Amino acid sequence: MERRNIIIIGVAVVFGLLAVYLANAYFSGVEAQQERVAEEQQLVRVAVATQDLDFGSALTAENVRLVNWPAQSVPTGAITDLSRFAGTDVAIRPIAQGEPILQSRISTRAVLSENIPEDMRAVTIPVNEVAGVAGFVTPGDVVDVFMTRTIPGGEDEKVTAVILENVQVIAIDRRASENSTEPQELKMATLLVDQFNAQKLALATESGRLTLALRNVENQTTGATQMVTTRDLPGGRLRYASRSTAPSSAPAPRTPAYRAAPSAPASAAGSTAPSYGGPTMLIYRGTDGARQEVNRGSN
Template sequence: MRGRNLLIVGLAVFLGLIAVYLANSYFSGVEERQTRAAEANQLAQIVVATQEFQFGTALATTNLRLANWPANSVPQGAFVSIEEATRGGRVALRPIAIGEPILASKVSGEGGRATLASILPEDLRAVAVPVSAVTGVGGFVRAGDVVDVLLTRQIPGDGSTSTDKMTTVVLENVLVLAIDQIADENQTEPAVGQTATLQTDVVGAQKLALAREVGSLSLILRNVENQDMGGTRTVTSSDLGGAGYYIAARTTTPTTAPAAVAAAPRSSGGTAAPRRASGPTMAIVRGVESTTYEVKRNGGY
C-alpha cells in the first residue's frame, strides 16, 4: 500500500515537472517573439509635411515637422532632419499631402528651382504639341493624365484627293506633364489650353515634331491603369461606312444665249397688241378676211 502511494506521488511530481517545462518553453517563446517584434517596430524620425504642397512650394521650418515612423519601413530618400530638408532652398516638384514623408524624389536639390526639366527622368524628353477644345478632349486633359496621340493626314499618292484621309496612332500611353504653363497635378478642373507638354523618349519626340508638319494631332484620354500597348491600325474614310455610294461628276453643255427680242406692247386685255408697221403697208382681201402686209423699203415683200 505504501509503495503504491509513493508511486503515485512520484508520477504526480514527474507530470508537474513536465507541465512546468512546457509552460516555461511557451512563455519564453512569447517573450522572444515580443522582443523580435519590438526590435522590428523600432521607431525612427523622418520629416513630413504639415500642409499641402503644390508644385514650386518652398520647404521651410513652418511647413515641416518630425514624425515617428517604423524603422524597418522608412521610405527611400526620406529626410531625417528638418535642417537637411530645408538646406539650400529646396522646393516641391510634386504635390505632397499633409503628413506625407518628404522624399528626395519629390523635391529639388540644394539651390534647385521648380522647373519642368528637374522632374524629367534622365532618358526622357518633354515636347509640346498644339491642342484645342476638340483635340484636347474638351479641356479634360490635365497634367498627370495619360493619353494616346493620333495623327490625321491625307493619304499619299497621285490619285488621292483632299477628302482621302487616314488616322494613325503615333504614340501610346504618354504622360502629360503640363497644359499651357500649368504643371500642377492637383489642377483637375477642365480648361481649354493651346499647348500640351508630353513626356516621351527621343524617338517619340521626333515623331511628334514630324507629325505636326504633315497633319493634325489629337489627344485621346486613357485609363492610367491600362498599360496595354499595340493592337492599333490605320483608319481611313472607308471605315466610316457608306461604302458603295458614289456621286458622278455633273457635266454641263454650253448653250448660246437667245437674241434679245423687244417686248411687244400688250393691250388692256392682257394679249399682245399687233405690231405697228414702221413703213408703207398693203392690204389684201381674200373673201371676208383682210391681211395687211408691210412693204419693204426696196420694194420687196
C-alpha cells in the same frame, strides 16, 4: 498700496516663468519620449509635409515636421534632418499632407526639367479644346496621340492613326500640377516620351492634326490599334462618277405613241391599196372592214 502692487506683479512674473518652464519641460519630455519609443520599436524620424504642397511650394519649418516611421519601410530618399529646410528647397512634384518628403520630389529650383527622368524628353504639341478632350486633360494623366492627315494621292481622302500610346502628360500650357482639375482652354500640351517618339511627335506636328485621347491610367494595354480612313465612315464607300465634258449625242427620235395599222390586203390582181399620208385605223361594219385615215388635228 504701492508695496502690495509690486508684490502682485512679482508673483505674476514668477507664475509666468514657472508656466513657461513647465511647458518647455513637458514638450521636451514628449520629444524625448518619442525618440525613446523610436529606439525601442526600431523607428526612425522622417520628414513629412504638414499640409498639401503644390509644385514650386517652398519647404520650411512651418510646413514640415518629423514623425516616427518603421525603420524597415523607410522610403528611399527620405529626409531625417529638419535643419536643411530653410526655404531654399521647393517641391517639384505635388506632396500630400502626411506624405514623406523625398529627395526626388524637391529641388533648389522649381523647373519642369527636374521632373524629367533620365533618357526621356518633354515635347510640347499644339492642341485645342476639342483635341485636348475639352480641357479635362491635366498633368499626370495618360493619353494616346492620334494624327489625322490627307492620304497622298487619295483625292481628299483622310486617315487617322494612333502614333503614340500610353503617354504621360507632365504639363498643360504653363500648369504642371495635377491638383487643379478644373477644365480650361488649352493651347499646348507637354508629353513625356523617349527620344525616338519625340522625333515622331515633331514630324507629326508638321504632317497633320494631332488629337489627344484620355485613357485610364491603370490600362497598360498597347498595340491593338488600326488606321481609320474616310471609307470606314457611314457612306464613305460611295463614289460618284465625274461629269463628262464631251458633247452629248443627238437624242434618238421618239417612237410615235400609236401603233401603225396593218397594211390592207391587196384587192384584185394588179390593184394596189390606196396610199394614206397619215395614221389610219381599221373600222368594221358587221363583217366588212374599211381603212380610214385619222385626222390628228381633230378633237
